[in-house]
């Protein structure tokens with residue numbers, strides 16, 4: 062029998078990936094007031110650092126695969142196998158998030174056309190795939206909880222801020238419903254912009270990695286970043 066100290070904090074290898082359905086928005090000082098009026102509670106305020114990785118040909122990001130270490134923990138965001146496509150999916154993102162090393166190596170190796178054993182360490186994978194760091198972003202995040210929604214207000218260390226409404230779903234047939242519930246909340250908060258807004262990494266690339274940014278923009282992997290998206 063497991064004793065009380067024998068708590069597993071790592072997901073099991075066959076855990077299905079969580080699907081994040083999220084919509085970005087520009088926030089102002091009044092956004093927090095509106096959130097609180099709707100009954101949202103501030104659940105966390107934290108700072109974290111993301112380091113993103115790719116190969117020199119940008120093959121992972123060109124395939125919409127985002128490999129990162131968040132405060133040292135490996136994560137891979139990639140498109141779900143059956144994304145939902147409708148009017149609302151034009152302003153919203155859907156990503157499956159993988160957090161186990163064998164799954165991350167399997168997914169990335171498949172994109173790169175490499176046969177790297179899934180029991181390799183991440184360091185072995187990075188070396189075999191010639192994968193290196195291309196962005197480091199420090200973020201201050203305020204996280205609000207409102208019913209089934211998480212609402213994050215992020216300020217990145219290079220003068221960029223972005224809000225995000227997120228719902229986690231466990232099955233792909235729940236994505237369409239999540240899209241419309243997110244749309245309703247965005248309208249209630251007065252942040253229902255009709256275009257997809259860039260996230261922190263897109264803004265970072267536009268500012269610090271122009272060649273990578275242009276390549277992803279040309280392939281319509283990321284939305285355009287304009288100067289007005291920065292606050293300094």
Ligand SMILES: Cc1ncc(C[n+]2csc(CCOP(=O)(O)OP(=O)(O)OP(=O)(O)O)c2C)c(N)n1
Pocket residue numbers: 085127138154156225257258259260261262263282283284
């Ligand atoms: C609007 C939009 N944003 C990003 C992309 C590309 N992209 C997808 S994932 C991705 C990596 C970063 O994801 P993002 O949600 O912006 O970061 P963050 O909020 O810190 O992650 P979380 O804490 O929510 O896990 C990118 C650039 C896109 N195609 N469209």
